[in-house]
Amino acid sequence: MKDRGWRVFASARNLAKLKTVQAAGIECINIDVGSVDSISAAVEEVKNLTGGSLDALINNAGGAYSMPIIHVDNQMSHDLFELNVFSVIRVTQAFVPLLLNSTHGALLVNNKSAMGLLGAGIPFQGMYAASKAAAASVTESLRLELGPFGIQVINMYTGGVKSGFWKNAPGVKLPEDSIYNIAKEDIESSMSGNEKGINKSVAEVWAKQVAGDLSRKKPSHAVYRGASAGLARFGTLFPTGTFDGTLKQAGAVDVLERKLMEQRTHPKTQ
Numbered sequence: 001m002k003d004r005g006w007r008v009f010a011s012a013r014n015l016a017k018l019k020t021v022q023a024a025g026i027e028c029i030n031i032d033v034g035s036v037d038s039i040s041a042a043v044e045e046v047k048n049l050t051g052g053s054l055d056a057l058i059n060n061a062g063g064a065y066s067m068p069i070i071h072v073d074n075q076m077s078h079d080l081f082e083l084n085v086f087s088v089i090r091v092t093q094a095f096v097p098l099l100l101n102s103t104h105g106a107l108l109v110n111n112k113s114a115m116g117l118l119g120a121g122i123p124f125q126g127m128y129a130a131s132k133a134a135a136a137s138v139t140e141s142l143r144l145e146l147g148p149f150g151i152q153v154i155n156m157y158t159g160g161v162k163s164g165f166w167k168n169a170p171g172v173k174l175p176e177d178s179i180y181n182i183a184k185e186d187i188e189s190s191m192s193g194n195e196k197g198i199n200k201s202v203a204e205v206w207a208k209q210v211a212g213d214l215s216r217k218k219p220s221h222a223v224y225r226g227a228s229a230g231l232a233r234f235g236t237l238f239p240t241g242t243f244d245g246t247l248k249q250a251g252a253v254d255v256l257e258r259k260l261m262e263q264r265t266h267p268k269t270q
Helices: 015-023 036-050 074-100 114-118 126-149 181-191 203-214 229-235 244-250 253-265
Strands: 009-012 027-030 056-059 106-113 151-158 222-225
Touching: 009 015, 009 036, 015 027, 027 036, 036 074, 056 074, 074 106, 074 126, 074 151, 106 126, 114 151, 114 229, 126 151, 151 203, 151 229, 181 253, 203 222, 222 229, 244 253
Parallel strands: 009 027, 056 106, 106 151, 151 222
Antiparallel strands: none
16 A cells, blocks of 8 residues: 555554564554554544544454354354454444545445355354454445445455464364364364365465555445455355355365265274
8 A cells, every 4th residue: 555655554452563564664553453442542643643534444453263153152252253343343433533534535444354255154164254244244334324424435355365364363173072073183274274275365466456456546345355255256146055065175074074974884883
């Protein structure tokens, strides 16, 4: 974005992680999207730096949680929605007054996973997909509600991108008594972000494409970038189940089915 003439403010809970960003001449702001006080402080800092306006806000914070639905932890699921849905609402509410002061026509961009387009998405990542689908729905409501005030709201659907996203995800281990343990190794590998058959774009390439999309005179209401994002969009045009083979392979359900079949065909004798 900076290369296209934008004045960019990058944010993170730990500014030490933004040293490379700062070295590139980008201004960095501390913000914890889970804290109302931290968000308010960030708004005041941006207000002082810009004179009270903001031309674009990109909500990019998010987290992952993988687990079969029958095993999900209620608190971890709640925390996931808190981060992937409610933090988007909190940050948006706080920064809207600055967006309203933009003299160029403001943008509000919510970066969501393309997985939310397919509803269930990859097996064993159902709660994550559900949180992203919820955030996408919130974004669509914002698009209609803020449009009359000159704020264009964009749903950005991101496919696979090479990043450290999964490094920050909770540990993924199936319960000892899980019915899925017959394919434990393959399923836990998939739950850790190593989905088979799923390509991932280089982060720098994805960033340049997104910067181009958002810098257009009339950006689209929806942006699809990252590996398989276009496929996910394409998939919404077909009946449910059309891409089950691809999703099963990504989630190791094909391995699970094969091992269950082998178990039924050749049961162990006592």
